[in-house]
Amino acid sequence: MTSPENYHQSALAKAIVSAESVQEEYFLSTTGAQRGALLRKWNDLIIANRNDIAIILSLENGKPYAEALGEVLYAASFVSWFAEEAPRAYGHTIPSATPNTILSDVREPVGVCGIITPWNFPAAMITRKVAPAFGAGCTVVIKPPSETPYTCAILAKLAVEAGFPPKSIQVCPTKDRQAASELATNPLVKKISFTGSTGVGKILARLAAGTLKKVSLELGGNAPLIVFDDANLDVTIEGVMTSKFRCSGQTCVCANRIYVQRGIEKEFVQRLVQAVSRLKYGAGLDSTTTQGPLVNRSAVDKVASHISDAVSKGAQVEIGGEAPKGEGYFFPPTVLSSVPTNAIVTIDETFGPLAAICAFDTEDEVVKLANATEFGLAGYLFSENIGRCHRVAARMQVGMVAVNTGKVSATEAPFGGVKASGYGREGSVYGMEEYQVIKAITVGNIHR
DSSP states (O other): OOOGGGHHHHHHHHHHHHHHHHHTTTGGGSOHHHHHHHHHHHHHHHHHTHHHHHHHHHHHHOOOHHHHHHHHHHHHHHHHHHHHHGGGOOOEEEOOSSTTOEEEEEEEEOOEEEEEOOSSSTTHHHHHHHHHHHHHTOOEEEEOOTTSHHHHHHHHHHHHHHTOOGGGEEEOOOOOTHHHHHHHHOTTEEEEEEESOHHHHHHHHHHHTTTTOEEEEEOOOOEEEEEOTTSOHHHHHHHHHHHHHGGGGOSTTSEEEEEEEGGGHHHHHHHHHHHHTTOOBOOTTSTTOSBOOOSSHHHHHHHHHHHHHHHHTTOEEEEOOSOOSSSSOOOOOEEEESOOTTSGGGTSOOOSSEEEEEEEOOHHHHHHHHHOSSEESEEEEEOSOHHHHHHHHHHSOSSEEEESSSOOOOTTSOBOOEETTEEOOBSTTTGGGGGEEEEEEEEOOTTO
16 A cells, blocks of 8 residues: 555656557557647637636636737647647658668657646646657656646646547646656656746756656746847837746746846836836736745745845835735835846846846846846847847857847747756757657668
């Protein structure tokens, strides 16, 4: 009989065996076109049920309904994208140096994939990983976050309704920390895809090395957002609001450090405060809400500590600044000005609705400040000088740069970081490669 402390790990091991049992039986006997057709059906079902999924997502995550609905549509876009990529897993014919020999390579599914997703985007992070895995021909075992398991469950249910074998998509909700370790060490799992903290990512990478499985990691960020004095401030403020306050600042690509050239700092602060004053925090299903709660009390305390530290070092609170009393993990959108570069907020990712503004003078200065972090996920810059845009984008040590926009991610664009922000890419034409291996085929003596 399984002991209670080993139950989840045992259940996860059984799920891995179940997924492996249909890996070759089903997926290796289907074509990319057939898998693409199933993905299209899955996409259609997500779209047809988008309102209900958005309600579930809002209730368990807290983000406003409109934002939740936008995420559901974003999640569906990955399924639609990889439905078209599935038939296009091209190989190559290779000119051989040996006479009477034909060389070629083909792409094959890596096998059972362990999928570990975060709570902040409980729909999009599922489909961005599972859709390319299905397109490549892999089965998946998903450990969704304990905070948001229901969104994952309904997406899995719709995948089965679309025609994917029930054993091909295993969902194992659990708070057991050993679950991720099981996925990383189980030899039947051939690939791990993890989105989460850098610390956990490093642990999983070390564990996965024991079985030499493929690993892709999308980890922490500390995104700089640079505003030059020639920027269009209407465009800039819109971009900052999108990047900084979406999901109440709880995104890995959220602008964590806002560097504003000194000549426009005062006007920028005034205009940002005006925009922030129109935001309203509250329950996600309230139609007037623009900002939902933070994930837990620790998240609220972290925002408060970053504000306290910055203020103690000379920063000014322009709006917000204190958590409200009462129930709920809310924190009002906050703007700090005159933030010194040694404040904790410039070093540590806040993951909350805090816009910390630091002044700078020169391009070289701000590029050095932007790159002075172990992380390298996303970066933003605003300028009307096209030469400067290309020059600074090239110098920023990040995996993604957004120029004159607060939107850094799209289904068709590769998503991922460098340095301590991980490796591997999701979405785009590269996303399915993470779930494939290349096999070389040599045919000799063809004229004998």
